[in-house]
Amino acid sequence: MNAMSHDDRRVHLNAAGLGRMPPAVLDVLTTWTRFEDRYGPYELEDRLDDVLHREVHERLAALLGAPSRDTVLCTGAADGFAAVLSRLPLGPRDRVWTTPYESAANLTALFALRARTGCRLEVVPLRPDGDMDLEWMATHAGGDLALVSVTHVPAGCGIVNPVEEIGDILAPHGCLYAVDASYAVGQLPVDAGRIGCQLLTGDGWRFLRGPQSVGFAYVAPRVHDVLAPYGGLPLAPPHGAAVAALNAALARPTAAFAPAPGDLASLLRAAVEDTPGIEVVAPGRVQSGIVTFRHGELPAALARRRLADRGIVVWKTVAQETPLYLPGRGVVTAVRASVHPDDSAEDIERFSAALKDAVTEPCPLPTRNRRPLPTAPAPHAPPARPAAVLTPRPRSSGRRHLTLVSDGPSDTGRLRPGA
Incomplete structure (x- = not known):
C-alpha cells in the first residue's frame, strides 16, 4: 500500500512512479x-x-x-x-x-x-x-x-x-x-x-x-x-x-490536481543541473515536473539507495521502459525525480543537499573500467525520409523472450532477441 504516515519525514519525489495515498x-x-x-x-x-x-x-x-x-x-x-x-x-x-x-x-x-x-x-x-x-x-x-x-x-x-x-x-x-x-x-x-x-x-x-x-x-x-x-x-x-x-x-x-507550480519544477531541475557530474535527460522544449538524470560514475541504483538513506524517495528508471528512445541515446539506467503540488521548496532544498552529498561520497565500486557518458547522437529526421518502420529480427534459439531495443535514431524500434 502506497501510503505514508503524517510523521514520516521523508521527501517523496516519486509521484510519477507511486504517489503517496493520503x-x-x-x-x-x-x-x-x-x-x-x-x-x-x-x-x-x-x-x-x-x-x-x-x-x-x-x-x-x-x-x-x-x-x-x-x-x-x-x-x-x-x-x-x-x-x-x-x-x-x-x-x-x-x-x-x-x-x-x-x-x-x-x-x-x-x-x-x-x-x-x-x-x-x-x-x-x-x-x-x-x-x-x-x-x-x-x-x-x-x-x-x-x-x-x-x-x-x-x-x-x-x-x-x-x-x-x-x-x-x-x-x-x-x-x-x-x-x-x-x-x-x-x-x-x-x-x-x-x-x-x-x-x-x-x-x-x-x-x-x-x-x-x-x-x-x-x-x-x-x-x-x-x-x-x-x-x-x-x-x-x-x-x-x-x-x-x-x-x-x-x-x-x-x-490538489492543479499543475505543480512552475517554480517548483524549475527548482527541482536546477537542483539536479547544479550537481557536479550530472547529465539531465530532458529532450524537447516543454518539460513537466519529472526530471530524469544520471551521473558519470555513480550507478543509478546506488544513487537511489543513497538518496533513500538520506530521506529522499526517488525512482530508478531503465532504458527498456522507453525502448525506442533511451537505449539509442546511451542511457541504460537513470534516476527519476518528480514533484507533486503537495511538495514544497523546502523539500527540493533537502533533495539538492542530499544529491550533492550522495554523488561526492566515495563509490565502493571500481571506477577504472568505467567509461565516460557517451555522447548521444541528436535525433534527426530529414523531412524527405519516411518514418522508421518497426520490423522484427529473427528470434535466436535458446531465447525465451524478446527485448525491445533501438539501434539509434535512424533505426528506431527494431525488435531483436533479448538476454
Whole structure:
C-alpha cells in the first residue's frame, strides 16, 4: 500500500512512479477491503453501487474533460490500451503511428496488433531538439492512417508532447487518436475534448495518489461502435475497494490536481543541473515536473539507495521502459525525480543537499573500467525520409523472450532477441 504516515519525514519525489495515498484514501481502501473479506464481493458490489457506477465516473469526467458515460474503469492504462487494440479491425493496408516516447507496455500491444492484422507500424521522427516533427506528421498523414498512439508525458523523461496540436493535425483524417496520459493526469491539465482524441488512458496510482491496480480510460462512442461487432471492449474491472479509494482520491480539493507550480519544477531541475557530474535527460522544449538524470560514475541504483538513506524517495528508471528512445541515446539506467503540488521548496532544498552529498561520497565500486557518458547522437529526421518502420529480427534459439531495443535514431524500434 502506497501510503505514508503524517510523521514520516521523508521527501517523496516519486509521484510519477507511486504517489503517496493520503490517509483518508488509505482508510477507504482498508475499510472496504475488510468489508469484502467479511461479507463477500456481492455484498461489496451492492454497498458500493452508486460509487462504482455513477460517482467515480462523474469525477473522472470532470478530471478528463469527457462525458461521464464515456469513461470506463480498468486495472491500468496499459490494460485499457491493449484491450482496445485487441479488437481493432485493421488490415495490411492500414498505417499505425507511434512515437519514440512510447512505453514498452504500449509497444507490446502495438506489436500484437501488427502481428494480428498485418498493419504497417511506423515511428514518427523527432526534430533535433527532441520534439516530435509536427511538419512531418502533417505532410505524411492520409486516408490510410488508421491509428496514432502518443504519450502525453513519457515514463523515461519529462518532455510534454504537444497532444493538442497533434489532434488538430489528425482531425481531418478520421484516424483513431490514442493518448497515454498515465504520467500527465494529476500533474498537468488533461482535457480529452481539447486534445481531440478518441481514446485516453490513465493510471490512478501516480500523481492522482490512488491505489495500485486501478486505472481508467475515456473511450469515445465511435470506438465502442467500431468494437461492437467484434465483442465490444474486453476490460477486466478493477477491485471494488480500489475503485472506492480512487473515488476518494478524486474527491480531494481541486487544488490538489492543479499543475505543480512552475517554480517548483524549475527548482527541482536546477537542483539536479547544479550537481557536479550530472547529465539531465530532458529532450524537447516543454518539460513537466519529472526530471530524469544520471551521473558519470555513480550507478543509478546506488544513487537511489543513497538518496533513500538520506530521506529522499526517488525512482530508478531503465532504458527498456522507453525502448525506442533511451537505449539509442546511451542511457541504460537513470534516476527519476518528480514533484507533486503537495511538495514544497523546502523539500527540493533537502533533495539538492542530499544529491550533492550522495554523488561526492566515495563509490565502493571500481571506477577504472568505467567509461565516460557517451555522447548521444541528436535525433534527426530529414523531412524527405519516411518514418522508421518497426520490423522484427529473427528470434535466436535458446531465447525465451524478446527485448525491445533501438539501434539509434535512424533505426528506431527494431525488435531483436533479448538476454
